[in-house]
Amino acid sequence: MHLKSMNMMGFKSFAEAKIEFPEGVTAVVGPNGSGKSNVVDAILWVLGEQSTKTLRSEKMEDVIFNGTELRKPLGMAEVSLVIGGLDPAMMKLDGGSGLPSELTEAQEMMITRRLYRNGESEYLINKIHCRLKDIRSLLLDTRAGSKGHTVIAQGQIDQILNASPQDRRELIEETA
Amino acid sequence: MHLKSMNMMGFKSFAEAKIEFPEGVTAVVGPNGSGKSNVVDAILWVLGEQSTKTLRSEKMEDVIFNGTELRKPLGMAEVSLVIGGLDPAMMKLDGGSGLPSELTEAQEMMITRRLYRNGESEYLINKIHCRLKDIRSLLLDTRAGSKGHTVIAQGQIDQILNASPQDRRELIEETA
Amino acid sequence: TKEMFSATYQELQQKFTEVFGQFFPGGRAELQLVDEPPAENGEPSGNQEPGIEIVAQPPGKRLKSITMLSGGEKTLTAMALLFASFLIRPTPFCLLDEIDAPLDEENIGRFTGVLKELAQNAQFLVITHNKRTMSIADSLFGVTMEEPGVSKLVSVRLGDLQPV
Amino acid sequence: TKEMFSATYQELQQKFTEVFGQFFPGGRAELQLVDEPPAENGEPSGNQEPGIEIVAQPPGKRLKSITMLSGGEKTLTAMALLFASFLIRPTPFCLLDEIDAPLDEENIGRFTGVLKELAQNAQFLVITHNKRTMSIADSLFGVTMEEPGVSKLVSVRLGDLQPV
Numbered sequence: 111m112h113l114k115s116m117n118m119m120g121f122k123s124f125a126e127a128k129i130e131f132p133e134g135v136t137a138v139v140g141p142n143g144s145g146k147s148n149v150v151d152a153i154l155w156v157l158g159e160q161s162t163k164t165l166r167s168e169k170m171e172d173v174i175f176n177g178t179e180l181r182k183p184l185g186m187a188e189v190s191l192v193i194g195g196l197d198p199a200m201m202k203l204d205g206g207s208g209l210p211s212e213l214t215e216a217q218e219m220m221i222t223r224r225l226y227r228n229g230e231s232e233y234l235i236n237k238i239h240c241r242l243k244d245i246r247s248l249l250l251d252t253r254a255g256s257k258g259h260t261v262i263a264q265g266q267i268d269q270i271l272n273a274s275p276q277d278r279r280e281l282i283e284e285t286a
Numbered sequence: 287m288h289l290k291s292m293n294m295m296g297f298k299s300f301a302e303a304k305i306e307f308p309e310g311v312t313a314v315v316g317p318n319g320s321g322k323s324n325v326v327d328a329i330l331w332v333l334g335e336q337s338t339k340t341l342r343s344e345k346m347e348d349v350i351f352n353g354t355e356l357r358k359p360l361g362m363a364e365v366s367l368v369i370g371g372l373d374p375a376m377m378k379l380d381g382g383s384g385l386p387s388e389l390t391e392a393q394e395m396m397i398t399r400r401l402y403r404n405g406e407s408e409y410l411i412n413k414i415h416c417r418l419k420d421i422r423s424l425l426l427d428t429r430a431g432s433k434g435h436t437v438i439a440q441g442q443i444d445q446i447l448n449a450s451p452q453d454r455r456e457l458i459e460e461t462a
Numbered sequence: 463t464k465e466m467f468s469a470t471y472q473e474l475q476q477k478f479t480e481v482f483g484q485f486f487p488g489g490r491a492e493l494q495l496v497d498e499p500p501a502e503n504g505e506p507s508g509n510q511e512p513g514i515e516i517v518a519q520p521p522g523k524r525l526k527s528i529t530m531l532s533g534g535e536k537t538l539t540a541m542a543l544l545f546a547s548f549l550i551r552p553t554p555f556c557l558l559d560e561i562d563a564p565l566d567e568e569n570i571g572r573f574t575g576v577l578k579e580l581a582q583n584a585q586f587l588v589i590t591h592n593k594r595t596m597s598i599a600d601s602l603f604g605v606t607m608e609e610p611g612v613s614k615l616v617s618v619r620l621g622d623l624q625p626v
Numbered sequence: 627t628k629e630m631f632s633a634t635y636q637e638l639q640q641k642f643t644e645v646f647g648q649f650f651p652g653g654r655a656e657l658q659l660v661d662e663p664p665a666e667n668g669e670p671s672g673n674q675e676p677g678i679e680i681v682a683q684p685p686g687k688r689l690k691s692i693t694m695l696s697g698g699e700k701t702l703t704a705m706a707l708l709f710a711s712f713l714i715r716p717t718p719f720c721l722l723d724e725i726d727a728p729l730d731e732e733n734i735g736r737f738t739g740v741l742k743e744l745a746q747n748a749q750f751l752v753i754t755h756n757k758r759t760m761s762i763a764d765s766l767f768g769v770t771m772e773e774p775g776v777s778k779l780v781s782v783r784l785g786d787l788q789p790v
């Protein structure tokens with residue numbers, strides 16, 4: 111399993127942009143305030159992140175493109191992430207989700223999340239509406255959803271050292 | 287008023303060292319863990335810092351040189367700071383301290399702080415024992431003691447932004 | 463006293479806006495006095511004094527609050543406030559420990575520009591790993607541990623530092 | 627379950643010691659299981675599970691606790707634990723946002739050395755302002771705001787970046 115590409119529309123400072131993810135180490139560079147950490151936020155968000163604090167926002171609508179001096183704010187944020195190299199045998203979609211079975215044969219999958227200004231949100235797998243639970247259970251099998259050591263946000267690296275012994279245990283159990 | 291020189295003995299990783307302070311901007315450089323932030327701690331400490339948290343220690347005795355694989359721990363930490371360019375008229379030593387009046391005529395002054403492993407501490411002005419209160423009142427007149435914007439410890443620059451509006455007011459009042 | 467605070471506040475507000483403009487050319491920033499919101503239970507907070515809110519808008523952007531600033535933008539905004547408070551109540555010396563760590567090359571240039579101005583009347587001790595910051599310093603000293611665990615001070619010339 | 631935790635813990639302990647040794651040649655680190663101290667009032671804490679203490683000793687030093695580590699030493703120690711947990715439970719991708727900011731040149735070299743090893747089986751996205759970290763990347767992409775407030779992605783070659 112690997113990240114193939116991501117399309118962002120109206121997500122934070124990205125009015126519309128697409129990224130292709132290479133293999134190996136990719137360095138993301140750019141001036142202060144240009145939008146590098148927003149890319150990390152987009153990946154966390156499309157994988158189902160619910161905490162506004164982790165997304166550096168006061169409320170979830172703050173992730174929707176808020177406009178600039180020359181552009182109006184948008185009414186919706188949408189991020190689609192294409193994941194490749196899936197092993198169909200690994201994907202155990204629970205029957206209850208009503209998702210078509212051919213989903214489980216695909217090598218690739220596109221996960222989409224949308225949020226409207228009115229607070230309504232949508233989740234889609236290969237353009238078919240689903241629930242967050244479905245995305246979560248899909249990701250569980252690929253370990254892409256596990257937070258532990260997958261994402262280290264800016265300024266957070268020392269967290270594990272400063273945490274209490276009890277909290278460290280929980281952080282490590284998350285990885286197990 | 288300016289910092290002239292500082293002598294450290296048994297303070298953190300400085301078994302024995304002396305610094306001359308130039309005018310203008312001085313860059314302090316060196317590898318990770320070499321002792322740069324310990325220089326800042328030494329200045330804070332000799333000026334009367336009482337908070338172990340600010341000094342990155344669990345108890346005050348942690349500032350005493352703790353030894354290495356080749357050296358034994360020392361029994362005392364001592365830092366002496368020479369301050370120059372004083373305006374004698376500004377120095378209002380309170381009569382109660384019993385410090386000799388010629389102190390108020392000097393252009394220069396040496397402040398010393400000592401701490402022994404048994405927890406005993408001493409303060410001296412020009413090698414004459416005094417109380418912390420005397421050092422504080424001396425510094426007040428030269429504004430060297432005012433914490434507000436004099437020292438920004440490693441990783442602390444964003445504190446004022448992350449503080450609550452009430453706390454910011456207090457931080458700013460400290461400067462006034 | 464109340465008059466003293468409001469005089470300082472006005473001066474600080476003015477200098478903050480000025481230094482912020484040097485760090486973010488075309489941007490705009492100000493301080494606002496805000497009353498503390500009543501506690502959850504509706505009780506007034508009891509605190510007579512208003513708190514201070516910071517509004518900072520990098521050029522061309524329309525941010526809702528300072529929590530949406532990037533890491534480097536936050537540090538630069540905090541520095542603008544720090545240097546503003548230094549300008550209204552100067553102290554004889556100032557110690558800055560790696561405050562340039564999150565900044566890109568261009569902002570290091572802006573930071574060091576203002577730093578040189580302030581250092582006309584005070585001593586600045588700046589701990590840094592950034593070569594550009596080192597290059598503008600009037601003098602340089604190094605801290606090393608030739609003997610593991612024991613710090614020593616050495617005088618360093620910029621040429622001595624190994625090239626990047 | 628308890629057996630699962632203790633198996634993971636042993637593996638993590640071993641890898642942590644190994645990676646710490648790569649970051650601090652000659653140094654020594656380990657994890658320790660500690661029971662939670664009783665609360666101030668003497669009541670045992672209801673928590674059955676022990677917590678995890680981190681012991682880290684850079685070469686030649688005799689530190690009492692990790693609170694006495696320097697800024698860069700702390701970050702390197704945290705990275706050793708992060709990479710150790712990645713090694714025992716690898717994930718398909720890993721996002722690191724400016725974790726190299728507090729490191730000196732030598733430690734950047736050690737960090738990137740281990741990073742290259744780990745990236746053989748996973749995608750690593752590393753946000754950085756450090757030229758040395760950029761120089762070891764397999765590919766580079768830039769985020770810019772030619773239009774103020776609107777981010778765009780551009781492909782970048784290392785040569786394009788302005789010299790320090």
Ligand SMILES: Nc1ncnc2c1ncn2[C@@H]1O[C@H](COP(=O)(O)OP(=O)(O)OP(=O)(O)O)[C@@H](O)[C@H]1O
Nearest residue numbers: 122142143144145146147148174175176532533534
């Ligand atoms: N909803 C939104 N609409 C428009 N712009 C937004 C929104 N949310 C955040 N931003 C913009 O994103 C910018 C911050 O981007 P980001 O944190 O990704 O920067 P960065 O490239 O990581 O910078 P640094 O190197 O300083 O960490 C802010 O300046 C803000 O203007």
Ligand SMILES: Nc1ncnc2c1ncn2[C@@H]1O[C@H](COP(=O)(O)OP(=O)(O)OP(=O)(O)O)[C@@H](O)[C@H]1O
Nearest residue numbers: 298318319320321322323324350351352696697698
């Ligand atoms: N009481 C003590 N006795 C001996 N050594 C000490 C004592 N207290 C701290 N140290 C040492 O000081 C070192 C930390 O120094 P310091 O924090 O000044 O490093 P630094 O140069 O600022 O590094 P960085 O660039 O990573 O921030 C620790 O590694 C520790 O060994």
Ligand SMILES: [Mg+2]
Nearest residue numbers: 147264532533
């Ligand atoms: Mg960032």
Ligand SMILES: [Mg+2]
Nearest residue numbers: 323440696697
């Ligand atoms: Mg330091």
